[in-house]
Amino acid sequence: MDTYDVTLHDSAIDSEADTKIEEIIQSHTNVIESLLLFNMHGIKELCRATLKCFNSGGKICFMGNGGSAADSQHLAAEFVGRFKTNRKPLPAMALTTDTSIITAVANDFGYEYIFERQVSSLCNPGDVLVAISTSGNSPCLVKAIEAAKTRGVFTIGLLGKDGGVAGNLVDLPIIVAANDTARIQEAHILIGHLLCEFCDEHYTLHY
Ligand SMILES: O=C(CO)[C@@H](O)[C@H](O)[C@H](O)[C@H](O)COP(=O)(O)O
Numbered sequence: 001m002d003t004y005d006v007t008l009h010d011s012a013i014d015s016e017a018d019t020k021i022e023e024i025i026q027s028h029t030n031v032i033e034s035l036l037l038f039n040m041h042g043i044k045e046l047c048r049a050t051l052k053c054f055n056s057g058g059k060i061c062f063m064g065n066g067g068s069a070a071d072s073q074h075l076a077a078e079f080v081g082r083f084k085t086n087r088k089p090l091p092a093m094a095l096t097t098d099t100s101i102i103t104a105v106a107n108d109f110g111y112e113y114i115f116e117r118q119v120s121s122l123c124n125p126g127d128v129l130v131a132i133s134t135s136g137n138s139p140c141l142v143k144a145i146e147a148a149k150t151r152g153v154f155t156i157g158l159l160g161k162d163g164g165v166a167g168n169l170v171d172l173p174i175i176v177a178a179n180d181t182a183r184i185q186e187a188h189i190l191i192g193h194l195l196c197e198f199c200d201e202h203y204t205l206h207y
């Protein structure tokens with residue numbers, strides 16, 4: 001059977017790829033640099049709220065759809081397991097991982113309740129809830145934020161575009177100044193990793 005040699009140059013594909021790669025890396029860089037201009041204050045508040053939550057016995061919960069669901073479980077794992085150093089385990093949960101809860105709640109109540117039911121049953125006053133959403137408009141996140149606020153949970157939005165509905169609801173909106181979903185998600189995971197690194201260093205030094 002004939003096989004293609006994928007290493008053979010194809011000038012049309014190569015030049016198309018050159019242009020696209022440069023364009024995407026440049027737009028990623030612009031979005032990441034904009035964090036220094038627009039989001040320093042919000043990221044500092046995120047670091048402070050998280051430390052205060054952990055120091056008073058609370059936990060941090062993450063939620064999001066699609067790529068942001070992946071970010072939620074990625075970040076929870078860094079806290080419970082380890083990031084760079086072997087500091088103490090830190091209490092974090094992704095509300096995106098229990099398929100039995102998610103499918104039962106979606107099936108019995110509706111998809112928009114998949115996080116709300118978990119917040120109402122698992123979150124306590126003093127906990128932090130991080131909603132990761134590029135639009136800020138996903139109904140399942142909005143419902144969960146509303147439930148969290150009635151329970152004394154500190155709500156944070158890692159958002160994009162104009163912040164959407166969640167931008168006006170959360171206690172701390174961190175809105176990445178971009179419109180492209182993928183570029184916003186790349187900034188979100190940088191902010192998440194930054195928080196992990198900050199907590200690593202803090203708890204390695206202080207406990
Ligand atoms: O990862 C991506 C796009 O990069 C998608 O899976 C994306 O997360 C999904 O379309 C989500 O449903 C978008 O939701 P949201 O960010 O608007 O809350």
Ligand SMILES: [Zn+2]
Binds near residue numbers: 067182185
């Ligand atoms: Zn994606």
